[in-house]
Amino acid sequence: MTPRVHFRRVPKGPVVEPGTYAQWQKNSSGLLAECCCPNGHGGTLRSTKFKGNHDVDDSGVVKPSYVCTEKGCNFHAWVVLDNWVPIKA
Secondary structure, three states: OOOOEEEEOOOOOOOOOOOOOEOOOOOOOOOOEEEOOOOOOOEEEEEHHHHOOOOEOOOOOEEEEOOOOOOOOOOOEEEEOOOOOOOOO
């Protein structure tokens, strides 16, 4: 099995610490979480139900893999969001 990179949960607000995320609950844009890759670049995870690219299962596993979109960043990994709270429908 491919090793997974764990992102640590932080309170909502600017997510600037590498390897962290802030979880969002239901919202109209499908935003699941704001993330910061281990190289310090910010990004978001949006639900495929809202034409986004990712989903997060109840245990925090992100599918498909997370690719940082910052130009020149090579971070691409299977990610687990630690302490993820499943979003209720």
